[in-house]
Amino acid sequence: MARPPARKEDLKNSGPKMTARSSKYVGVFAALVLILVPGPPPAAQPPSAISASTQPSLADVLEGVTPAVVNIAVRSRAPAETNPLYNDPFFRRYFNLPEQQQQRLSAGSGVIVDADKGYILTNHHVVAAAGEIAVTLKDRRRFTAELVGSDEATDMALLKIDADKLTALSFGDSGALRVGDSVVAIGNPFGLGQTVTSGIVSALGRGGINVEGYEDFIQTDASINPGNSGGALVTADGRLVGINTAIIAPAGGNVGIGFAVPIAMASAVMEQLIEHGEVRRGRIGISAQDLTPDLAEALGIEQSYGAVVGGVERNSPAAHAGLRAGDVIIAVNDRKITGSADLRNRIGLAPVGSEVEIEYRRDRVPKTVTMRVEPDETIANPGSMPSRLDGAEFQDAAGNVIVSSVEDGSAAARAGLRMGDVIVAANRRPVATVAELAAALKNAGGTIALDLFRGGSKHLLVIR
Incomplete structure (x- = not known):
């Protein structure tokens, strides 16, 4: 039998009836939907909206x-x-x-x-x-x-240069630098134009780069390349602490080992260049060597740094001030001495005629003396000496002549001369000064015979 057609009222009431209880559940479900369904993503901020202050930068400096x-x-x-x-x-x-x-x-x-x-x-x-x-x-x-x-x-x-509207750098304290301090190198590498690199102080007091020996380099891993020479090494606050000078570059480029002359040394040189047009080095009339642990033990002192006086020249400022062999110099003008090279730098760059205060130890007793710096009369192979001694420098020391330096690969080095040799006679003629050595070797013939002390032993060095 066919079903009768549905009435309009039946269709209207044919769905499930909504009770008050079911209405409450629907409201809860709707709220959960609103919580779980994420809203529209926030509009992306343009790069310009990011505060520059949140980015670490040296740009302002x-x-x-x-x-x-x-x-x-x-x-x-x-x-x-x-x-x-x-x-x-x-x-x-x-x-x-x-x-x-x-x-x-x-x-x-x-x-x-x-x-x-x-x-x-x-x-x-x-x-x-x-x-x-x-x-x-x-x-x-x-x-x-x-x-x-x-x-x-x-x-x-x-x-x-003759120019106006120039900007100059303020000097920092290179003596206060510590390994790990942040530094920036600025220069003109490879002729590219001004370039800035950053790094840290890798080491202090480096030497042995230049055979002359007036060195106290700051070592840094801030990239220094050919063309950077003469540029600035500055601290993170923009103070000049060094002049970029040299690199170790086995392949011709930067490998992370660069050197800068401390501004304390550079400014001392600058003052003399302004006054004299050259550096007039000073001396006090001593020879010295580094204080090693063995020497410290032998001298019975607990000092871990300084320079040991090896000899004192007669009638020198050091002799008049009472310095003796075996004294351990630990400071010059209230600044610590790390070794013999540091002592040579401090005295050598002190203005001739100025006074220096020397702090030292003798038999564990601290002492302080003041002496006047006199001109350094070191002679680097004067013209009257044979060319076979080219590359050697000589200095008066304690009534003898000391070889103060020998350039690697030079004629003097090939002849067997060594830094620290003490020459007492030349061609059987006793010598007490560099001038006497030059006179003894003037017009020397085919053979030169030098009586010298090396490492506490006497040697005869024959140079043909």
């Missing part, structure tokens, strides 16, 4: 520092070729070679240290044998620089 670091271009004249045939005018004309010498252009960096006077510190090797020196500022102004003076032993040089 560098804005005030980089204008003081300059690019240096050096134009020097050098022979176009090394083949001796090129010196023959007929040979040159036949091959249409230029008659004039070629000009060689090299680049480096410098640091403005006095804005009023236009003084710029750089390295000696950057401006050595320069015919013309051009300085370019960060604002692209270009000036011809005057060489005030240069010192090869410390590899420092001072330039001067």
